[in-house]
Amino acid sequence: MILTLTGVDAFYGLHHVLHGVSLEVRAGEIVALLGRNGAGKTTTLRTIMGLVDERRGVIDYDGVSLLGLRTHEITRRGLAYVPEYRGVFSDLTVAENLRIAALRARDWTIADVLELFPTLRTLQDRKGGHLSGGEQQMLAIGRALLSSPRVLLLDEPSQGLAPLIVETVIDTLRRLRGQGMGILLVEQNAETALELADRVCIIDQGSIVFRGAAESVQRQPEILSTYLAVG
Numbered sequence: 564m565i566l567t568l569t570g571v572d573a574f575y576g577l578h579h580v581l582h583g584v585s586l587e588v589r590a591g592e593i594v595a596l597l598g599r600n601g602a603g604k605t606t607t608l609r610t611i612m613g614l615v616d617e618r619r620g621v622i623d624y625d626g627v628s629l630l631g632l633r634t635h636e637i638t639r640r641g642l643a644y645v646p647e648y649r650g651v652f653s654d655l656t657v658a659e660n661l662r663i664a665a666l667r668a669r670d671w672t673i674a675d676v677l678e679l680f681p682t683l684r685t686l687q688d689r690k691g692g693h694l695s696g697g698e699q700q701m702l703a704i705g706r707a708l709l710s711s712p713r714v715l716l717l718d719e720p721s722q723g724l725a726p727l728i729v730e731t732v733i734d735t736l737r738r739l740r741g742q743g744m745g746i747l748l749v750e751q752n753a754e755t756a757l758e759l760a761d762r763v764c765i766i767d768q769g770s771i772v773f774r775g776a777a778e779s780v781q782r783q784p785e786i787l788s789t790y791l792a793v794g
């Protein structure tokens with residue numbers, strides 16, 4: 564499995580946001596996409612999922628172009644997207660949120676999700692809107708897994724979560740990688756991302772300005788200060 568973006572441009576209306584973005588995600592690896600606020604991280608994920616007004620260039624998944632496909636068709640081909648604000652239904656209970664996502668379940672079942680996140684088992688009757696940030700994040704990842712993805716696109720999964728919950732999310736992503744899932748992880752928190760990622764891409768003003776092994780970034784933290792303006 565491989566997801567490849569080559570020279571991808573993306574537009575919201577006339578606003579040209581991505582400029583020639585190239586990156587790839589293989590089975591069993593975590594690629595972190597880092598960048599300042601407004602750099603184009605979310606837009607990159609939305610572009611892959613067909614959620615921008617216009618996209619150009621090459622977006623291939625296992626040698627098949629995703630460019631002509633609609634979002635639900637892209638999901639059916641094995642990509643799942645967990646948006647920044649987590650995409651759970653706030654008026655539905657945890658059980659209902661999972662049941663809706665499971666309508667087309669194949670490899671993953673609700674029982675698997677509850678085994679991965681035992682916390683959700685005790686919260687089945689709670690409304691999505693009454694969950695904590697961490698619980699919502701687990702539910703959102705659980706919902707994404709029920710589409711049996713081979714590639715998971717995650718937008719700032721650690722945002723707003725208590726450190727202990729961040730560790731749970733990190734453990735989960737490691738386990739999924741171990742099962743051969745490819746993960747594209749958008750993070751503002753470079754530390755969390757470097758702890759997890761195999762490779763790192765840094766985006767700035769809609770262009771990829773750095774790519775390399777996560778280890779090389781850990782060894783040369785000045786890369787982060789150069790491109791992200793953080794210490």
Ligand SMILES: Nc1ncnc2c1ncn2[C@@H]1O[C@H](COP(=O)(O)OP(=O)(O)O)[C@@H](O)[C@H]1O
Nearest residue numbers: 575578580598599600601602603604605606607
């Ligand atoms: N729906 C939209 N319509 C127009 N411009 C947008 C929209 N969403 C984001 N943008 C613009 O695209 C650029 C990249 O945004 P985004 O991808 O959300 O950045 P990041 O996720 O890295 O913070 C920003 O300049 C932002 O203002």
Ligand SMILES: [Mg+2]
Nearest residue numbers: 604605606647
């Ligand atoms: Mg964003």
